[in-house]
Amino acid sequence: MRFNEKELVLLSRQPSERAAELGMRGPKKGDVVKKRLVKLVVNFLFYFRTDEEEPIGALLLEQCRVEREDSQTFSIAFLDEAERKYVFECDTEAQCGEWIDSIKQASYEFMRKNLIFYRTEIHRLTGKDPLEQYGISDEARFQVSNGRPLMARDTSSL
Amino acid sequence: MKLHEKILTHYLSCTSPVDKEGYLYKKKKRNDTYHRRWFVLKANLLFYQERPADRHLLGVIVLEGCAVQHPESDTHFAFSLVFGPGLKTYRFAARDRQTQESWVKALHSASYCYLSLLVKDLRRQYEETIQQQGLGESHPSVSSLKQSTNSFLFTTMQQTAVVREGRSLSASTLLQAPSIPAKMVAKKSPKLWPRRNAYVTPLNGPAPLYGEWPLVGFDPLEDFSTLHDYYGQEVKKAREEWLKSRQKEEDHTDQDLIDLG
Numbered sequence: 001m002r003f004n005e006k007e008l009v010l011l012s013r014q015p016s017e018r019a020a021e022l023g024m025r026g027p028k029k030g031d032v033v034k035k036r037l038v039k040l041v042v043n044f045l046f047y048f049r050t051d052e053e054e055p056i057g058a059l060l061l062e063q064c065r066v067e068r069e070d071s072q073t074f075s076i077a078f079l080d081e082a083e084r085k086y087v088f089e090c091d092t093e094a095q096c097g098e099w100i101d102s103i104k105q106a107s108y109e110f111m112r113k114n115l116i117f118y119r120t121e122i123h124r125l126t127g128k129d130p131l132e133q134y135g136i137s138d139e140a141r142f143q144v145s146n147g148r149p150l151m152a153r154d155t156s157s158l
Numbered sequence: 159m160k161l162h163e164k165i166l167t168h169y170l171s172c173t174s175p176v177d178k179e180g181y182l183y184k185k186k187k188r189n190d191t192y193h194r195r196w197f198v199l200k201a202n203l204l205f206y207q208e209r210p211a212d213r214h215l216l217g218v219i220v221l222e223g224c225a226v227q228h229p230e231s232d233t234h235f236a237f238s239l240v241f242g243p244g245l246k247t248y249r250f251a252a253r254d255r256q257t258q259e260s261w262v263k264a265l266h267s268a269s270y271c272y273l274s275l276l277v278k279d280l281r282r283q284y285e286e287t288i289q290q291q292g293l294g295e296s297h298p299s300v301s302s303l304k305q306s307t308n309s310f311l312f313t314t315m316q317q318t319a320v321v322r323e324g325r326s327l328s329a330s331t332l333l334q335a336p337s338i339p340a341k342m343v344a345k346k347s348p349k350l351w352p353r354r355n356a357y358v359t360p361l362n363g364p365a366p367l368y369g370e371w372p373l374v375g376f377d378p379l380e381d382f383s384t385l386h387d388y389y390g391q392e393v394k395k396a397r398e399e400w401l402k403s404r405q406k407e408e409d410h411t412d413q414d415l416i417d418l419g
Contacts, residue, residue, distance in 0.1 A: 001161075001216070003218045003220065004241070007220065007222070007223060007224070007241050011223060056159065058159060059162055060203075062174075063165075078162075079165065108270055108273065111273045112273065114281075115277050119280060125291060130283055134330070135335035136263070136333075139267055141201075142267075
């Protein structure tokens, strides 16, 4: 699958508040812990060999489950495969907690939920839709979900 | 760099809603021809494949650090995603004006950075509203909001492509949807929002932490334009370079988009 690699690498080089050297172990049997520079940028988790400019890989932080494994270790499971986890070893319990919180709140879906909350609340309190001033009220991505599909899919270009 | 594709394809196929999908023509760089592709926009990812039923994905475009451009006078319903100097420009053509405008709007608000800006702006409005209405400390969400360590997301790259001469930047300028010709705009009255229900998750903890571009100490309530000045130097330089290369490009774009023989 093609992707805009150069642009993604550039994204990985942006300064991030959540970047640290952690012990990282892959999900496969036989994977061992390796020291990696792990960096959270938007909804991606990049990981580098220390002192290398280009990341080894990028993990999209959507539809994943973050869990504490022990006091200094957390894991991320993707693809609904609870057993296949990426494991990260931190230096302290506090650092571990911070990483867990950051990753949980990093997803686009989490941000979207926040947006919908604020939009709904502001409308409830003021009677105004705060997105109208930006001309984006009708964008599918900002609609309130009631358990139905957000909006009929726009198939105008079919 | 390895992009873990299975994670992306899993996200694409999971139950969270698609933000937009449909056919567009994508320009192939090598021979300047257009190929019809089925595009699916979800969050800040634009996937494409040959047909909607295909299981095989041709590719994905991560929509961070790009600007959506569509030329004012245009007979080919074309638009592009511009990542900036030395980086990719993806070119598209739509079947008609409505499709073109619809995609331009959807892509304009697709990036994570955009969403962050929007959330920050709405959070501010919400806090102001709470205070104005005298709800203060009694409102459960306010105290958790005050604890938040606000990080502000800023893309220098997006700035490069979006900056216009002489216009001072504010958050509202960046958030503004691209303008649509008057006849296309259907004025609708504000929707009546359904009552909050279990499906809408309120904020429980501190405000979301996310990667901050770039890392500086600042007051989270600082005006966006002040931040803009701070990064102005780098952006200005990059923008000048970009404008130069764009000038050269514009000299080349007066050909037919599709060679009809």
